[in-house]
Amino acid sequence: MIKLVALDLDNTLLTNDKKISKVNELALKKLSAKGVKVVLCTGRPINAIWHYIEQLGLTDPADFTITFNGALVINNTSRKTLAKQGLSKADLVPLHEFSKANDFPLDILNFDQVYPITDLVKSIYQLGGGIKFEPMTFDELPDQLYAKVVAAQKPAILDKMVASLTPELKKQYHVARSQPHILEFLSPTTDKSVGLHALLQHFGWDESNLMAFGDAENDAGMLKSAEIGVAMANAQPAITALTKYHTGTNEEDGVAEFVDKYFKLD
Structure with missing residues (x-):
């Protein structure tokens, strides 16, 4: 059973002009209302994506973000670190x-x-x-x-x-x-999948409870480890080849298209 949906930002959840469409926003808010965790997975620090977190309403005490491509797992409201690794x-x-x-x-x-x-x-x-x-x-x-x-x-x-x-x-x-x-x-051990593994363990879950969306090299780990890894239609060819699950482009609300069908949100 999928309990956590992990989302890359650029060229996945975000449109080409770096926005979350209203269609994607509504779908993800419906998903959260059903009790499914929505987690943004990005190479950026949390302050650089805070407007997206607020737009999606991911501000409950149990909401987290995977930042720096998995190097830091951080609580959205307390800003406490759940997992951290890096380079000297x-x-x-x-x-x-x-x-x-x-x-x-x-x-x-x-x-x-x-x-x-x-x-x-x-x-x-x-x-x-x-x-x-x-x-x-x-x-x-x-x-x-x-x-x-x-x-x-x-x-x-x-x-x-x-x-x-x-x-x-x-x-x-x-x-x-x-x-x-x-x-x-x-670092050789840093990957979005590693950050997500720490977060899944925190909730008492594992990768059988994970759905992930991505388009680029830095998404490969989480797409391979997830029970359902979804490649965008605009994904790099190597990413498309990683998984049997595919959806529309980031410009076509591909995230909403897939979650609407899978979770029967309508």
Whole structure:
């Protein structure tokens, strides 16, 4: 029995202009009213998506969000951490050296702010929600736990970066292309599926109770682990191939289309 529905945001729940349609909003509110948990799963911090959380009414004491692609599971109202993992500054040294040698940008995120690395080429990374950006060199970077690293540039440049990654770097990080212009580096054990597993255990459930929606590389783990993993019609071909469940595009209210039929919401 499905008890929790996990939703990627960009190109899944959100339209191309970064909005939750009224059709999707109504369907998810009906789902919540039936007692099914609705959980947003994103690479962003919670403050950057708070308007979506409020729009869907996910503000009860038992509501959570998977942030930083699984590195942080956080309670929406208390902001208490349920699960957390990340990378140390020492873990980031090989990635910094690679980026410096090959002229690639990096933005390093802890769980509160962004550090654009100024001894590398300039990044195009942007993040809403009033998140602080504090540019500095890698040497100046504080010695603390980091949620993830983002390389943000034109898709062609990131294609080159992916092609240049050594086998050693691929082992050291979980590398995922979340958008054409964003490549993310996480700890090897960080994934949306890992954050969701912690949340499911918190409620006394498991993956047989999970439905997940996604479109991109950083959604692969949760789509594979879920009892029902749903790929959007606009998903990357490799994501479409992961699951037998498919729905309309993010522009066609694909999320609402699937949950309406599955849960018989009408």
